[in-house]
Amino acid sequence: MKKTLLTFLIPLLLVLFLAPASTSADTSLPRLGEASGGVLTPAEESELGRSLLREVRRSLPVVDDAEIRFYVESLGRQLASHSDGERITFHFIPIDNDQVNAFAMPGGIIGVHTGLMLETRDEAELAAVMAHEIAHVTQRHLARMFARGREINFRTGLAILAGVLAAGIDPQLGQAVITGGVAGGMQSRINFTRANEAEADRVGMRILAASDFDADAMADFFERMQELSRGAGDAVPEYLRTHPVTLDRITDTRNRARDKPEGVRNQGPEFAWMQARARALSDPRRALDRIGEDASAAELYGGAIAQLERDNPREARQLLDRIDAPDAPTLTLELARIAVERATGEHEAALNSLEDLDAVYPGHPVVRERMARVQRDIGNYDRALRITSRMIRETEAPEPALLRLQANIASEAGREALRHETMAEYFFHRGQYEEAVRQFEVALEAGDASERDRQRIEDKRETASRTAREFREER
Template sequence: MPSIVHFLLAALLVVASLAVPPAHSSGVSLPDLGEASGGVLTPAEERELGRSLLREVRRSAPLVTDPEIVFYVDSLGRQLLANAPSADGPFYFLTIDNSQVNAFAMPGGIIGIHAGLMLEVRDEAELAAVVAHEIAHVTQRHLARMFARGRDINFTTGLAILAGILASAVDPTLGSAIITGGVAGGIQQQINFTRANEAEADRAGMQILQGTGFDPNAMADFFERLQELSRGVGDQVPEYLRTHPVTLDRITDARNRANQMTASDTRNRGPEFQWMQARMQALQDPRRTLERFRATDTPSPQQRYGAAVAYLERGEPGRAREQLERLDAADAPGLTLELAFAALLREEGEHSAALERLEDLDAVYPGHPVIRERLARVHRDLGQPDRAIRILSDMIRREAAPNPELLRLQADIADAAGYIAISREAMAEYFFHRAQYEEAVRQFEAGMDASDASERDRQRIEDKRDTARQTAREAREDRR
């Protein structure tokens, strides 16, 4: 089997189609990766590829790391997955810290949702429609088939397009220019999803929506929303339209299919979406959030919550408390408001009170990742590193692909407590799961040499070091 890094670069060429305009509008043409009836990666190959791609994305892409938003997006994705046929392999739902209205799917079940998309959809059903569409690209094996045809893609061009993808996260114009330069060197055909792929993903996505209890009309509604956003903006159309072109025929087809379905008219499963949308807005732009809030005579509960989050983000706990105390618990998702008060207490330096509140929540929602992560931080604040490390170790063990943010937090807490072997091992895993393999090897070796490492620790760390060293060697060979 070709090396995973070669696979990775070929897959990134597929993903590049999600970051550049279609060939007919830009003059850029990308490699034809074949029809859906052609070769396909095996499920095992795709899973291996997905794990490597996930590490690369975590290293390179700007990700939203707020635990509440991460949990919400992941939960929505998992509920949709439960109603997606053939969703056998692992899936990873990532929120990209980018204001573009865009989403993408990558081989191995990686689904990316841009922050800008979450802020522009009008309800949870529209967000679910986009996520369901991207899930369908994976379950219908569009990515695996396209990728299998791209095994002989030029390595240098792959690097150029990878650079363009990363640049697009900061400046779409710059990213497109870099990609165009890489493509102009010799690739003359297109790899955007075919219209047949898009139609199939629409149909499968609407079935997923229906099975999850959402209004399937949300698919056509979102398409119309995209057209609204593109009016009068010239070339600055939503990025999603560049990679998933929306025509009147496509909207009509989606609307007709929805009308034929026996379906719910549910647009929001509960209040969580509006509150997480307000949280996203506050974290993305606290100043603008507060300007809008102050200009509103009768703010909604979600706007008031967003203002509280923005005040906390700006280090103004007194003003945040004023807004939170004016919220009626009956209007808010209970956990959301409780977490906000716990964050407020911590910002006010009331760590014992914050701990008590979080422990009460932990008893009601045992194992909830947001509560557990907040508990670890409060234990650290209270000078209880052993408890914090135990909580984080348990969370990390439960994850198939550990979250680097948890590993970094564990490393920092252990280092401050003088637990050098634990700190270096966690830091090594942090680097490994961000595709920084050489640095992971160095950190593992530092852990093996730590004075507080037991013989059992050294053996475990050595095994991990050997894995990282082999992965680093393969990465170097593929870059020659």
């Protein structure tokens, strides 16, 4: 992965620190004014966030597993609902990275490393870190940091993204890139960061407690990170590189927790199961090594997912059959059984099970996505496309994985215009604007495109062309 990050990072750093700022006045990419104008307004920050979200999807290894994405997004939204960010559109993105870390970016973008999911001991610890990052957004820390810089624009936002990428290679390099790309004055930046961290701890703890989690989880996590750093040399946990933890900080969070109502460490079994799923998807052998006679329900589930990753559905079924249903989150267990049915060619049984789930969890995005896949498996392409098209219409910034799924279904159905139109949107939402334009042009030439299709595609191509042009100018 580091080679991939370097491939993107080196040209990005050259752009940030060697290229002149664009002087074009006609642009819809976020050119938001000078620092003298104060901090970013919420609308400006949201606009900037939409553009940066596409950059995150293009340059970071975003987890494409629908269940992990849904879990992280659901936990994040629960926490955000108890924050002061009612008007902020948050995007909670799981990142396939084994470092223990999380980050916040302008516009409500919260990245959560899978390494953090695997290292936290319970849901409250994971929620504590996410609440801390949410607080950075709601308290406008990034907006204020921008205002201390030279210009509030998309280039400055890319500096933060470059820092996130650099941290995946060298944490100290990452911090230097972020601060160097945002503002001048080393000591003022250090003081600013310390003040932000203290406020994010305080506000994050309030969010954590209001969400019915144990407020002590924040101090517990800090203490363990500090313990892991002792004698670690250069192998200090990434979280400590970007979020320095001191004894005073631990003491302050522990004292504040005493004034909070009693909360829980886990709001159900889902955390342990998603932790097991993340482990199985990243390292199937490690997940299988945890299976013994006294394996927990979550470990058996993780083993089943690992066997599915190894294309051993019958062994996966045997592990799932060992799970005592009362110990399981119903939806997650049923989806695993459906995955086994798909893998063994029992498509009708899988479809019946999904229809039962849809009746209990109407509109659930994971259930709908799985249903689209099974409809494709049995050749019901029109039904599959209706499902994916509706999901895409209902989302302002659809997941690239969903767009790729629709494009694949359209290809199998012989719908060439739709295939290339959807692939164009896939590339657009990954920040690959030139390729998006090219795919829209191919879609316009497709023999099965109606006049109405061409008009719609033409409008989208114009938007993509304008964005590509502005992006070139801005960078």
